[in-house]
Amino acid sequence: MMTQKSSSTTSVARLLEGSRVYLRPIHVEDTELYYNTLFDQDVRRMTGTQRSFTKDQIGRYIESKGQDTSSLLLLIALQEDDRIIGDIALQDMDSLNRSANIRIAINEQENQGKGYGTEALVLMLDHGFGICNLHRIELNVYDFNERAIRCYEKIGFQREGAQRDALFYNHQYHDSILMSMLSSEYRVRYVEKAEN
Template sequence: MNHLDQALPPVRLLEGEQVYLRPISLEDTELYFRTLFDPETRRLTGTARSFNREFIAGYIERKSQDQSGLLLLIALRENDNVIGDIALQDMDALSRSANIRIAINDAEHQGKGYGSEALRLMLDYGFGICNLHRIELNVYAYNERAQRCYENVGFRQEGVQRDVLFYNHQYHDSILMSMLEDEYRERYLKPQ
């Protein structure tokens, strides 16, 4: 057996204290496919469609070629277990803006600061590497835990899109939130 046959450690694009963010690959198709069928994840993200493995493999392939965004998996540093995903998407170079989304898949991983840390890592990348001026997100009004997380990270509410999602026999509002580069720098890059 040569050195190439040994399992290589996962690539860590962005690394925090508890989690790291790594690129998604076709080898992650089954993992990503299975997360799309967790009932609570589907509810919190408003996912109504059903997907097959081939569609997911194609989605991952398209995302890896997409220059207007970055899709990463969130993994625990302690054991490399993937607990969610995060994406910086719809990047507009002229306006220097983008949209961010995140999902922490299992309830056992929620409320432990993993999502907040992953958001801060991606915000640092967006404002520091991609030179963005504005990063926005949408969160459904019934996802109060996510709203608190986004506010704690530094996002500000801008408005409400009324009845934007029809899910489980009801219409739901979506809350638009954003962060600007100077707000990020003031909050996280203060001189020590």
């Protein structure tokens, strides 16, 4: 599971800092840590992960992310003890349309429902809208993931529709709900509020 403390964490740059979590780059040295999360049954279900991967495949994936200018994959760590509790990514960044997709995974139930994911999402949204100059950030969430849907709505994501029967998992079809946030909505909710 991805709640291990990395010995290299203290020497790794913290890209984005919150009060309870920080986001740091992922490195090839994190391959084992990242690989282990892919076998957590709850994480697999919530993310709709159906394939299995080898450590070599994960290592190559992490390496390729370092070269990919259209995505930013970061690990989520706790400020109090540097434990890695998940990951978050801006993906498919399109500079012409100023849009991207965001995804997040908080591993292990003991780390869920505590606001860590909310804080990590707001940090990444701030980076996406304020540094990457994005106008629209979207996400997909499966209809059975009610906790995540509530979190996204609380942050300010708007439902746009559903992709019916988009996921076949454990003998059942599930809808994928499309949600998005625009830079103007983020600005009103977070930037202007902080300025006043």
